[in-house]
Amino acid sequence: MNALARIFATPQGIVFFVAVLFALVLGLINPAFFTPATLIDLARNGLVTGIFALGVMMVLASGGIDVSHTAIGAFAMYATMKIVLGIDLDLPIIAYFVIAAIIGAGLGLINGVLIGGLGLNTLIVTLGTLSFFRGALLTFLGTTYITSVPREVINFSRTILIRIENAVGQMVSLPASFLVLVAVTIVLAIIMNFTVFGRKVYAIGGSEEAAQRIGIRIRRVKVLIYVIAGAIAGLAGMTHVTLSRMANPFDLVGMELNVIAAVVLGGARITGGHGTVLGTLLGVFVITMINTTLLMAGVPSYWQKFVIGCLIIVGTGLPIVIDRLARHRQRMKRPLEAG
Amino acid sequence: MALNLRKLTAGVALGAALIVGAGAVTHAQDAKHSIVTVVKLSGIAWFNRMEEGVKEYAAETGHDATQVGPASADAALQVQMIEDLIAKKVDAITVVPNSPEALEPVLGKALDAGIKVVGHEASSLQNVTYDVEAFDNAAYGRHLMEALAQAMGGEGEYAVFVGHLTAKTHNEWVDAAIEYQKEKYPNMTLVTDKLESNEQQQTAYQKTKELLRTYPNLKGIQGSAGEDVVGAALAVEEAGLDGKVKIVGTSLVSVAGPYLETGAINMISFWDPAKAGIAMNKVASMAIEGKEITDGMDLGVEGYNAIKLDGKVLYGQAWVDVTTDNMNEYDF
CATH class of the missing domain: 3.40.50.2300 (Response regulator)
Structure with a gap:
């Protein structure tokens, strides 16, 4: 196999290839696509999905799945706003994120105890807690929109990292909330690649049995995984407030499949053991591009969902097909070489 | 007060x-x-x-x-x-x-x-025995379009949002509005299909951003779900196009208040x-x-x-x- 073929054989390589191909087609249809402004728009639109996706990637790498992350995010975001408005104190914006992360971690702990402690199935547990957290939010915290968010949040929303004018004279800006994604990316990359804990996550995802035999305390690691994923979801929720400048308790829930699709597109496998930070970000980039540029390409509204579905199936299915083919070819080769 | x-x-x-x-x-x-x-x-x-x-x-x-x-x-x-x-x-x-x-x-x-x-x-x-409805959906749709047309000066490109493409009332409002525009304001043009916001402000925001990029001459947006006009207004404001793009739609003061105040949303209606x-x-x-x-x-x-x-x-x-x-x- 030559070098190029080897790159295409990796999941990230495929995703990257799909992304480039898609961008080329879009560029042909609408030349306005190839501008720095588009890139900034994509970065901004993929922000919340990206933060959520990083947490979900870690869960997937450990062989689990988490569909409750959006409910955790919504709960953390709304609870944080309620708390801050309730105590009526001038807190720096960083405190908002800390509170949201703590609330998220607390909810993640519930997932962790049920999954790690009691050893229940991750999909069943998180499907349950998705409904549980959301129900608790709407029942006990409220159903009204908070449109008068504190001044610190508005100021942070208005803080802009990059601001440029696009081809048609409109302003395009990257908000400071982008730094949250950067921070989560760096921290998670370190955890997954340079700590013993990160190795344990992959080990459990690869084979729980083997991981246990080499002395990994699986339960403890699992609890911690869901606590960290919860904290990340909390940060995503708070980031969502700074982007929308209001706290709507009905927001976020409903995008979990989109997030999981992004993570899987990025090379993580539902069966566990695989998943990288870089791949996940690539997956998010592709999903966001698909979701927010079909209009530009002139795809009618009714067709957009269909196209998104097709791209997800192709994007996630292709790496597996290629993988199978490669193995098949190897198997076919073996007897010949032996002979 | x-x-x-x-x-x-x-x-x-x-x-x-x-x-x-x-x-x-x-x-x-x-x-x-x-x-x-x-x-x-x-x-x-x-x-x-x-x-x-x-x-x-x-x-x-x-x-x-x-x-x-x-x-x-x-x-x-x-x-x-x-x-x-x-x-x-x-x-x-x-x-x-x-x-x-x-x-x-x-x-x-x-x-x-x-x-x-x-x-x-x-x-x-x-x-x-009876059912009381605040209005006939078609009449309401025409009413919103009249307001949008007035704000746009009766000409220019516009787009419409529905919460879900499957939402019956939203589609009735918007279909009647489009029909009314074709009849009464031939100088206005609908740029694309009905857009779906999923009743999420951020989706309305992202779609509006895309709309503005694809149709730079866009002059009006009509929303259906309460979040539509808010997301659209945020996108228009961020793009520095306040006042150039008129926004009209169904919403509540408790949702759209901040944008009504700045004038980014021209008018909201409800019952x-x-x-x-x-x-x-x-x-x-x-x-x-x-x-x-x-x-x-x-x-x-x-x-x-x-x-x-x-x-x-x-x-x-x-x-x-x-x-x-x-x-x-x-x-x-």
Whole structure:
């Protein structure tokens, strides 16, 4: 196999290839696509999905799945706003994120105890807690929109990292909330690649049995995984407030499949053991591009969902097909070489 | 201003309480109807506002009109409440169902027991005496388009949002609006299909960003879900296009307030739940007294002065338009 073929054989390589191909087609249809402004728009639109996706990637790498992350995010975001408005104190914006992360971690702990402690199935547990957290939010915290968010949040929303004018004279800006994604990316990359804990996550995802035999305390690691994923979801929720400048308790829930699709597109496998930070970000980039540029390409509204579905199936299915083919070819080769 | 308003409401509430109290003393009077309004959910701003209307009606007429609602928007809880009301033998039930289909059996039971039933936001209900709708969806859609056309000066490119492509009412509004535009404002052009916001502000925001990039000459946006206009306004504001893109749609002051204030949203419309509450109770009373409701009738409630009767369903023209000038009058 030559070098190029080897790159295409990796999941990230495929995703990257799909992304480039898609961008080329879009560029042909609408030349306005190839501008720095588009890139900034994509970065901004993929922000919340990206933060959520990083947490979900870690869960997937450990062989689990988490569909409750959006409910955790919504709960953390709304609870944080309620708390801050309730105590009526001038807190720096960083405190908002800390509170949201703590609330998220607390909810993640519930997932962790049920999954790690009691050893229940991750999909069943998180499907349950998705409904549980959301129900608790709407029942006990409220159903009204908070449109008068504190001044610190508005100021942070208005803080802009990059601001440029696009081809048609409109302003395009990257908000400071982008730094949250950067921070989560760096921290998670370190955890997954340079700590013993990160190795344990992959080990459990690869084979729980083997991981246990080499002395990994699986339960403890699992609890911690869901606590960290919860904290990340909390940060995503708070980031969502700074982007929308209001706290709507009905927001976020409903995008979990989109997030999981992004993570899987990025090379993580539902069966566990695989998943990288870089791949996940690539997956998010592709999903966001698909979701927010079909209009530009002139795809009618009714067709957009269909196209998104097709791209997800192709994007996630292709790496597996290629993988199978490669193995098949190897198997076919073996007897010949032996002979 | 806010303080005055609060005093005023307190005064009205006190007055209402006194009159209701006085009414209770003369409970034995024959002409007094007991009418209970069952809402989707109690405690939220929308239905608190409806309760003000119900109380106002009770105070004005001396009838025993009250409002109840479950703590969560659950059809099963509404069914239980209506069962209780049937057992109590009230004269009439007015209801804003969470799920019209789920209530059909219990409402049928109420009708069998001789109780008058008046629905709201449920024109598909079969087991009702009457159903009161704030407006005919097509007429409302045309009304929104007229406002958008006025703001745009009758020309230019525009786009429309619906919450979901499957949402029946939103599509009825928007389809009528587009038809009206084609007839009356030929210089306006719809740039693309109906856009779907999923009733999420951020989705409306992202789609608006994309719209602006793809159609730089866009001059107007009409929203359907309450979040549509807010997401669109945020995108327009961030793009530095305030005032160049006119935004009109259905929303509430509690949702769209900040953008109405800055003028990023030109106008929002909705219907006043207090008025709907009064209209429902009036219709219920008339049904109890055996009076017939006829097409073109005046219910004596603002917005319901010339109702359109279609089978059991009556339509008003009860939309309320809110701009930056009168937004302080509405607290929901």
